[in-house]
Amino acid sequence: MRTGRIPVGHYLNALFAPKSVAIIGVSASSRRSGNVFLDRLRKNGFEGRAYAVGRNGGVVDGEQIYRSVADLPEVPDLVFGAVGAQATPQAMIDAAKAGVQVGIVFTAGFAEMSSDGAEVQRDMVARCNELGMRVVGPNCMGVFSTGSRMNLTDVESLDPGPIGFASQSGNIALSVFDVAKRHDLGFQTFVSFGNQADIPVADYVEHMAQDDAVEIILLYLESLQENVGPDFIARCRAVAARKPIVAIKGGVTDAGRRAAASHTSRLSAAEDIYDAAFEQAGIVQVRDLDHVVAVVEALLRCPPMKGGNVAIVGSGGGHSTVGTDAVERAGLTVPAFDQELKDTFGGYLPPWAPMSNPVDMTGGFTEDLTLFQTLMRYPLSKPEFHGGLSYGLYGEGWRPGLVDDNGLTFRTAAPLFAALQRELGKPIVFYTPFAKDFEESFSEMRRSGVPCYGSLAEAAAGLAALQKRGAFLARLDGLQRTEPDPRQPGAGSGFTLTEHESLQKIAAAGVPAVRQELVSSAEEAVAAADAMGYPVVLKAQLTDVAHKSDVNGVRLGLTTADEVAAAFQQMSSIPGAGGAVDCTVSQQITGDRELLLGIRKDVTFGHTVVIGVGGVLTEVAARVAVLIPPLDAAEFAAAIERSPVAAYLGAWRGRPAVDLQELHRQVTALHEMCRADESVESVDINPLMAVGSDLRAADAAVVLESEPARGVHDVR
Structure with a gap:
């Protein structure tokens, strides 16, 4: 029996590239979940050895079903548990005793359900960890790896591609898979981690970053484990310096946090804290699930933007107006073109065509499909413009079989955008309403390196993400990388010091405070004010009042001894003070x-x-x-x-x-x-x-x- 923690790289290799896998929960007499996952593993061409485990033994599809992991002819790298919640803990512990490195708990019914379930989950994970096994889940969708042709998920198959995806939710993952297919994108690695009972998200991020086939990392998070925040920021920032990370955070509203807690068993931190964490880590946060894949596509295909000024050049007045609104709502700017650019456009377009940014070529591209790229070149060649949005009724869905005067079709003209992008080193995204459906010309444009969207809001979100990515990379220059604080906070019941005690404490730490004296009588208050010089401030020292001014516990602008004495007497009658209250006399200062x-x-x-x-x-x-x-x-x-x-x-x-x-x-x-x-x-x-x-x-x-x-x- 092996005990002790397994190094991160080692156990994640066992998760994503196992040489052998055992499915626990296979039956010879019925089609249980374990049978489905075993079939899927084999049908997707898993290159390693797959074993069936079920308590009743028998044979399935001509292969032996072993009664326990201990009975297998070898110790598998990975086990997948698809048995009921009551049987799962012992099954996982038995696998750990046998020497398995990683166990996936597909089954729900643990911490997301009740405090009793949480206790069972903690005990299971602790025992597995003591025996040297790490746990994915519980309540998760599984794992997928293109490199090892391993599919242990709820989907029949996934298209291969450059995305590494770690998701706390299986249903969110299913939505992303479906949209990614429409954007001609696929996945190298995927893991659903559900309750996140053991392995921290940053481990998945670092492992995916080390895979050369993963070009971008996508996260869906509802919460992080306790006390891992600084480590998460530091490790993700190191990864984001090399590869983009995109995240969507679920559970940011009060109701959303309650849903996340019931779903993942952990209450989310406040929205603004996660916002700050993602910003500091260089993670591009997406708030709208419908825009996640659009953002991933932009960061995959385009260079980062080095500023926020966008040139909009295309065909269609209404789309140009709505596109401008979408870009500026996304936090970018659409500055007017100067006269030189307008004069240049005038050599190509009729005098009634709008040319001030956005540019509307009024349909002239049907005779010359290169016009999109020709006109976009001029503003993007100027240093004050950092990216471009092109748009129009482009595609066979509008003009089937179109061939322009140069002999170009929508498909053969599509790569021209990418050539311009590579030449200028500035991102270009394209919008056409027909891109919501599959068409080879749109796929050709994407494969060549330019995102093609069926939504102007998606196009704007993509550009905004490129600007965020560029700003983060610029900030990295000259920034000192700091290590996370290894000392993590606890929690307590909470006792508030008085104002005077608080100011003394922070002053001792190095934060200057106004001059202040603690007094217990009107005579002491007057003496302190005389020594300090008028005007002064008198404050009652109350420990259970959020705003002292609400109970007349603060008097400003006291200019004489009589005013100070009278104010002290009044504060002694504050409800709850019992006729005796300490006060402070402070200098009154006026700041900027x-x-x-x-x-x-x-x-x-x-x-x-x-x-x-x-x-x-x-x-x-x-x-x-x-x-x-x-x-x-x-x-x-x-x-x-x-x-x-x-x-x-x-x-x-x-x-x-x-x-x-x-x-x-x-x-x-x-x-x-x-x-x-x-x-x-x-x-x-x-x-x-x-x-x-x-x-x-x-x-x-x-x-x-x-x-x-x-x-x-x-x-x-």
Whole structure:
């Protein structure tokens, strides 16, 4: 019996390229699921040895059915479990005892069903891991590998191609398979991982990245395992530097997260955290399932875009208008052409043809099918344009048997787009409504290297993905690659320190705070204000109130000793204060703007940072940047620049820009504090006052896992 963890590369080779496979759940007397998978494995030409295992033994299709994996003439690399949920755990453990490297649990009925099922799942995986076997699933669709001609999935066959696909959902995978066929795309490797009880997604990503036949990696995720977020980001970013990764995230709304939890047994992290994770990892995120394959096609066939300016050249006024809308809705721009370009187009088109971007050639291409490429060459030859959308009623579905004046047909003219793309190094995508159906001219265009879409929204999504890919590759230059934090967070019950305690704690960590004194009487408050200088701010120190101002626990602009004393007396009567409340006296400072800076633990991604509009506008403005440390200064600045708060942090109306170097220093200091003190669950600084290049905390709340032990003379 072998025990211990198997190296990643070794066990994934056993999963995707096994020399032998055993199907558990085969019957001689009925057509059970195991029989179906065994037939499929053999009919697809699996190059290794396939064994049938069933508790009753017998013969199926002339081959022996073994009663257990231990009875096989050799130890298989991979077992596929297609027996009931009650029989599955022991079947997997027996396979692990026999020395099998990887087991696939096709069966449902575990953590996605109940807490009892989750416990059974945990025990099964733990025991298999102790014996040296890794587990795919449970509740999964199986695995496919073109290289080993292995098909252990719910589909009869898959078209071969350059996509590596890892999906948490089998039904989503079926949808993608169907659409990919219409885009002339196929798959090199596929795995459905269901409940994700054992193997982390990043392992699949890294393995697919090492396969030269995989040119792009596609992920469907509903959640990640706990505490793997930083590792997922770091490993995916290393892969994305070499190969594109596309992901669609299920479970981003409240209802969607509930559905994902019931489906995959794990509650998804908040949408903005996953957005930040994908952005930092260089993963191109797609929000619309209908656009996933379109994005994959663009990233496979086209060079990345080095900017966001798109030239639109084709035939058809309505399509040109809708196409422009689609491109700009996707976050790209369609700048007007200059007079030089308009004059150039005028040499080819009638004077009434629109030529300002978009260009509508008004049907003239029927005599000259090269006109699409000829006209697109001019704007894409200029440095200010980064990609092109061509469009028109192209294809046999509109003009069957068309031959232009050059002797070209729709099929023979199609590769001209790709030649222009290769020459200029800029992406071109094509739209025709007829591309929703199969036609050899569209396949020819795709095979030559240009995506051909039957939807303008898909075309726009493809271009937007190319721009995201180009921006990520540009960011990689000069960025220091940081290692993930090996120390992962836990969870706690939550005890909030007072404002004064919180400011002291963050100040000790390196985040400057306003000058502040803790006082217990009106006389102490007046003395502190006199020493500090007016105006001052008086705040009640309350631990169970989210907004002190809501209960009259904050008084601003106090300019005299009498005002300070009166304010202290009023705060002593706050409901729940019992006539005795500690207060702080602080300097009142006026800044150029107020920021929100927060850091908190996330069960998947570790510590996450939120930077946004602060002060009383925080809940109204609702504009934030979400980041996942560690980030070096360049990565931090780039993340802020592409975030919704970029303009707020920049220079405006005579106010200087926020010093991003100092902000990065403070974020790093808070992150280090949280790493060093695992009892810290979250830190919220609001507002963080920006005064020139100075950033100073005026209020803060630090939440600990539990209430700290206090001495009689503790400074609070």
